[in-house]
Amino acid sequence: MSNLIIRDLVKAYGNTEVLHAINLEVKAGEFVVFVGPSGCGKSTTLRLVAGLEEVTSGEIEIAGRVVNNLEPKDRNIAMVFQNYAIYPHMTVRKNIGFGLRAAKMPRAEKDKRIEDIADILGMSDLLSRKPSQLSGGQRQRVAIGRAMVRDPAVFLFDEPLSNLDAQLRTQMRLEIKKLHQRVGATIVFVTHDQVEAMTMADRIVIMKDGHIQQIGTPSEVYHTPANAFVAGFIGSPAMNMLAGEVSNGRVTLEGGGTIDIPDLPNGRHPIHLGVRPDDLHPVEGPGLIEGPVTLQEPLGHETLIYVGGTQGEIIAKADGRLPPPVGTHVALGATAENVHLFDPETGVSLR
């Protein structure tokens, strides 16, 4: 069963269309992450689902009901905001219970629900505090609690971690994921951070300029990116892109390096070859690309090396203990199954 279905969703401000026919189905209990650079339309999509913006055309269905013309409160959703948006003049208890105000429910039951949620979030002893007496992570937890208390069909998270510092962000990331496993809620989560997307999502939706670029599991979008944009956006450091030409099953790069790739279409045409730094290593003999090492970034068990070549700076991974020193000339190589080929015009993946 699908908890959220988006059909041909279009949003336009005046004559400017910012979302172009978005289609997506989110299954019950699924954790879907929207990711993309700022201005790609991911937050707009979320706000349309929440009912905070009006749909220009298309349909949004939540828990089997088309909600286009429903008020946010009638859509059976809850949302967690980037700025937490917990009310500073109310205690934690009141903040969490705020979503139940409208619900007709005996007081004792409300209290029980609030306490259960506080227990899940480990905030039972903080219920009488005001937000100003809480840390950033605790505030975010209150915001999540306020969303949970309503037991909605879909949870919407709008970049909830981007205001936290790096350490807390990693911690909250884990907490939200554990919470999802425990409660089994349907979650739509928006972020611009691809690491967040990769680590949390069941499925990732990658967006750019109001178009969905790819929908897939973290492993799918990483290993078989649909196009050059996805390939460059997912993964850190980003995939190296090299211009070249394909002819008769062999790719020849502009620098002269070659690699044989099985099952290539016949004919001769230009191509972009993508290879992740993880898959590109110093090799003996002629490699894919050659050049001097310009910089080292030791990460401990391995070292990132920046190699200057005819096609700009390439990032590759070398041994952690004995990386090639800066200034030495290295050849970098990759295996055929680890390289990606893209159409230089459209960016579409060719294999």
Next chain:
Amino acid sequence: MTASHDIRATSSGLFANTAARRKANMGQFIRWLVLMVLGIAMVMPIVYMISTSLKWPHEIYDVSLIPQEPHLENYTYVLEDGRFYGWFLNSLVIAVITTVSNVIFDSLVGYTLCKFRFPGRYIVFIAILSTLMIPTEMLVIPWYLMSQSFGWLDTHWGIMFPGLMTAFGTFLMKQFFETVPDDFIEAARIDGLNELQIWWTVAMPLVRPALAALAIFVFLGNWTAFIWPLIVTNSWDMYTLPVGLSTFADEADVAWELVMTGAAISTIPTLVVFLIFQRFIIRGVVMAGLKG
């Protein structure tokens, strides 16, 4: 006190040589002098008011601040004159009602102008702002004609109606609502509140400092208003305090000691209002629910 110590401590550290230090002390001295003169200039009228209220009629034109024979006869006279309580009550009723009205309606309009997008919003805002440029003196004639045709002359309503909402208050509240992040409002909308509830339970508590400031402004403004209450009222029992106090003057003479006594008593409610509301004027309340 601590601040001045800190400044001195730094300046003595910075200016190790004596000449420079003397120069710095000189600057300090001038600063204090200016502040002192300004302070005295502000306090003097109040001191003079109290001093005059303690004098006998024959010494009121004597500039000495200390009455020759201080006494409380003036207070007894003013308080025993039955009219004073009526005026006091009129002023109190009018100031309280206008304050409540301004706090509610100015913020309602300010909130709407700030948080809703509707056609003509900007024009409405400019129209409201432009009324700030029209002085009261120009408005009293139309107000008077209006009051006359509606039968509001010489009534409480007649005194109050022009001040029940102000352009200034609307502008002030609109600007303050700009500081309330939309996230709060959207969160409340998702939590199932209607727009009026959002305004009242979410937005209003977040602008409490502004409301307190507005309440003080409006209360003081109406408490001390003179021209309009003077024009719209005819009978003794409808006078407000400032209008009533002015009647202590007749063609031949002004009983300054009585005017000052009334004025001294009438400052008490303004002090009370200030003391009640100033503690709400605490900055940064809004930010507590957001990223810290």
